[in-house]
Amino acid sequence: MRRWSRRSVLGLAGAGTAGLVLGGCGGGSGSGTGTTIRWWHIANTDPMLSEWAKMARRFEADHPGVTIEITALENEAFKTKLTTNIQAGDPPDIFHTWGGGVLAQQAEAGLIKDLTADVGGWRDTLIPAALDAYTIDGKVYGSAVDTGMVGFWYNKELFARAGVTAPPDTWAGLLDVVRRLKAANVTPIALAGKEKWPGHYYWSYLALRIGGLDLMRQAGDDKDFSRPDFVAAGARLSELVALQPFQTGFLAAGYSTADGQAATMGNGKAAMELMGQWAPTVQNDNSVGRKGLGDRLGFFPFPAVEGGKGRITDAFGGGGGFAVGMNAPAEAIEFLRFIAQPDNARIEARTAGVLPVVAAAQDAVTDPNLKLVARTLATSTGFQLYLDQTFAPAVGQQVNDSVAELLAGQATPEEVAAAITTAAKQG
Known part of the structure; x- marks a missing residue:
């Protein structure tokens, strides 16, 4: 996506510049007391705007006292607002990332968490190259959500x-x-x-x-x-x-x-x-x-x-994922694990028309055009991330x-x- 970068269809439709802030709901059973997770993403229009919100509420229901505060922004507005917060040393707890050079700068500045050990808990459920764009010097700084190619x-x-x-x-x-x-x-x-x-x-x-x-x-x-x-x-x-x-x-x-x-x-x-x-x-x-x-x-x-x-x-090509801010609570990482569950990945694939990185969710890709892209990507001999993200x-x-x-x-x-x-x- 400047692009969503393109790249993620989640924020493409309805290119308004204003952000949408949605409060989550608590309830259910689980752990966590009085914890708020600030989640910024670029799915600023339905259907994924509503689907992400539903996913957050289901997580809250299993984690009493945890509230997920969602800020949904159009792509360009997201990058502007994120830059402001990053420069102030106040990254959101969870935020959209395309990986590459921008993520590397955030990691070097100590503004995001090293997720290597945490993502190891669900890494084997992802397709082989899913985390390449989020891996810097052997360490993983983001969890992938979708992928694709040009x-x-x-x-x-x-x-x-x-x-x-x-x-x-x-x-x-x-x-x-x-x-x-x-x-x-x-x-x-x-x-x-x-x-x-x-x-x-x-x-x-x-x-x-x-x-x-x-x-x-x-x-x-x-x-x-x-x-x-x-x-x-x-x-x-x-x-x-x-x-x-x-x-x-x-x-x-x-x-x-x-x-x-x-x-x-x-x-x-x-x-x-x-x-x-x-x-x-x-x-x-x-x-x-x-x-x-x-x-x-x-x-x-x-x-x-x-x-x-x-x-x-x-x-x-490339895809979309989520990084975790340096001061984010432990529940933020647990939410990334929750998103990576096959049933949740299938929701995104069916609703947003993206190629999931969760291997078990590949069966949710039913669109003939996306299937063709998926087959082309599956037989690729090498992969290069967008240059305006790589560097x-x-x-x-x-x-x-x-x-x-x-x-x-x-x-x-x-x-x-x-x-x-x-x-x-x-x-």
Whole structure:
């Protein structure tokens, strides 16, 4: 998600900026006396707003004297408010996290708890890579809730109109599809240029396909994004930009707005979008009649780049989880264990349309599109977290800003690589 980051469909619909604060109820049997847990999450609209509240009340019923005070915020408002509290040394007891560089900074500052021993109590119930984004120097600082990956969502009907019979599996093939769509008077790609984070997917995926996972690891170690493979990623993206594939006015377009990226796809006005597993839900929510594309929607992995070191089976994405503030009561960790129970994970999967990290809850994924993403993710040979989450916040922001400039024709591939390197070195 800037994104939910995207990434979590829980807070996508209804992008209001005001937070919702809900008080919990006590009762039932269990332990705990006069304890309040402050829980901040980004499920600020129903159905998950209500489902999370119900889950909190069930926990309270089993823990007399424990009250869970919920603050539900839209994604951007959440990040602003959390930053304020973090800077004041007062993190919530439980709060949403996407892991990566931001979580690492919070851990280094001693503002969150090391959950390694605690999560060990339910780690074996999770899918293998569930905790990777929340593990820093071998220690776990967050409990995962959902996962997913970015790929191309496409309109089968519009592909057929242009004579495209199968999704492309190479970058050259993708460029050819774009040309054929334009020749058929079809807008090839929908993009929310105003929000920047959707554009960073292209450059990041190209860097992953060209340089492989090792390129990303090296950049994390030496903060050097000026390597030829990063420049080549910008050059390949420039090839796409030169074809003018995006909808008219894409630089001013939002993501989940009435005339934004998701609506353009959901209303059948563009043939493709590069987006995470939440895309079908947001397309539906922002389309006329909230119907979306239905069985006209398909999915394919980001294509391979000819001669690249990366594999088409290497996935790029992320998910959502929860971190625990340094002064949180013990019951906060117990609540994370409660959320990780299969029946509760199934509720989130069915209601929010996400891919659960609890292995036993995989049977709750019934949507055909999500099943396709799940199968693609399950056969992946490697996984890279979003770059604007992997690296420190200033670096992530520079990735988004610089790629946006390239998409607008205001920066060269070399300038993009240099600007990101400068941000990384200064950080």
